[in-house]
Amino acid sequence: MSELNKVALKILENGKGILAADESTGTMTKRLESVKVKSTAENRIKFRETLFTAKGMSECIGGVILYDETIKQKTNAGKEVPKLLSEMGSIAGIKVDTGAKQLAGSPNEKITEGLDGLRDRLKEYSNLGAQFTKWRGVYNISKEYPSRLSIHSNAHALARYAALVQECDMVPIVEPEVLMDGDHSADDCFKKTSEVIKKCFEELLLHKVDLTGVILKPNMILAGSESNNQISNEETAKLTVKCLKESVPSEVPGIAFLSGGQSEVQATENLNLINKFNDTNFIMSYSYGRALQQSALKHWAKDISDVEGTQAVFDHRAKMCTLAAQGKWSKDIENN
Numbered sequence: 001m002s003e004l005n006k007v008a009l010k011i012l013e014n015g016k017g018i019l020a021a022d023e024s025t026g027t028m029t030k031r032l033e034s035v036k037v038k039s040t041a042e043n044r045i046k047f048r049e050t051l052f053t054a055k056g057m058s059e060c061i062g063g064v065i066l067y068d069e070t071i072k073q074k075t076n077a078g079k080e081v082p083k084l085l086s087e088m089g090s091i092a093g094i095k096v097d098t099g100a101k102q103l104a105g106s107p108n109e110k111i112t113e114g115l116d117g118l119r120d121r122l123k124e125y126s127n128l129g130a131q132f133t134k135w136r137g138v139y140n141i142s143k144e145y146p147s148r149l150s151i152h153s154n155a156h157a158l159a160r161y162a163a164l165v166q167e168c169d170m171v172p173i174v175e176p177e178v179l180m181d182g183d184h185s186a187d188d189c190f191k192k193t194s195e196v197i198k199k200c201f202e203e204l205l206l207h208k209v210d211l212t213g214v215i216l217k218p219n220m221i222l223a224g225s226e227s228n229n230q231i232s233n234e235e236t237a238k239l240t241v242k243c244l245k246e247s248v249p250s251e252v253p254g255i256a257f258l259s260g261g262q263s264e265v266q267a268t269e270n271l272n273l274i275n276k277f278n279d280t281n282f283i284m285s286y287s288y289g290r291a292l293q294q295s296a297l298k299h300w301a302k303d304i305s306d307v308e309g310t311q312a313v314f315d316h317r318a319k320m321c322t323l324a325a326q327g328k329w330s331k332d333i334e335n336n
């Protein structure tokens with residue numbers, strides 16, 4: 001078993017999942033302003049430190065994806081963030097892409113940037129204690145999108161990124177996110193997501209990436225958020241498992257879903273059903289941002305000194321997600 005494979009399995013062992021706390025300063029500012037908290041560096045670390053020191057961290061969270069600012073910050077208690085995470089039994093990860101920009105040749109689509117100078121940045125992050133990384137490609141669905149150009153160029157960038165990350169002995173999270181915005185059907189989401197994921201693995205293999213040391217972070221199969229033909233959670237789970245079974249090579253050890261704008265409970269219930277229907281060898285867990293943090297953030301915003309109360313909200317959410325990653329979640333447990 002390779003070292004990278006061990007790290008990937010460690011992050012996702014026993015129903016543990018990933019906390020995606022890697023919002024850029026711009027995104028974090030939007031999140032904080034939405035709950036009327038001023039977005040200062042101090043408040044950003046304060047909220048994150050509140051989550052990172054919660055009981056649910058050590059019980060449920062195998063890895064935390066950080067943003068450049070956070071991995072270099074000290075907590076209010078004076079500790080380096082990767083050190084704190086390691087003491088909590090969790091592994092530090094880092095978002096290394098520099099964001100999605102307009103794609104030349106198809107201006108309504110995006111290409112993710114960040115390859116220039118990446119090898120040096122990876123060394124720096126590894127020295128700071130990161131053991132895994134994230135890069136997000138983003139695709140929108142409509143009649144003509146995602147175009148072949150966007151599918152091809154984002155897969156190419158994801159593969160070049162993953163190869164550099166493994167060269168630096170870290171585990172790459174490969175995240176091709178097909179957005180739920182729009183009025184497309186679940187069937188369209190299934191077809192496009194399958195095409196996107198297959199292309200990613202074609203490029204990963206071409207770039208000689210060791211698939212046993214990769215975590216895939218995909219979207220679930222859903223109808224567009226403005227579609228009149230929503231499907232049931234059971235259908236979402238069945239279609240998601242079918243898509244991944246057909247598109248992901250069996251060497252990949254783990255899949256950690258993004259929540260993508262689903263509510264906390266919907267993201268939990270869908271993950272639970274996915275695990276009930278999972279007849280593959282892939283671990284199917286979570287790498288949620290909003291679906292782990294939304295309620296905790298709302299609670300914290302009412303009184304940012306209420307560490308215990310905020311942690312209780314986060315602990316509940318993390319516990320529900322970890323139960324779902326084992327197919328053991330239920331509505332009764334959720335509400336009691």
Ligand code: 13P
Pocket residue numbers: 020136175258259260261287288289290291
């Ligand atoms: P959400 O779970 O909020 O979609 O965030 C996950 C993520 O890291 C997106 O890149």
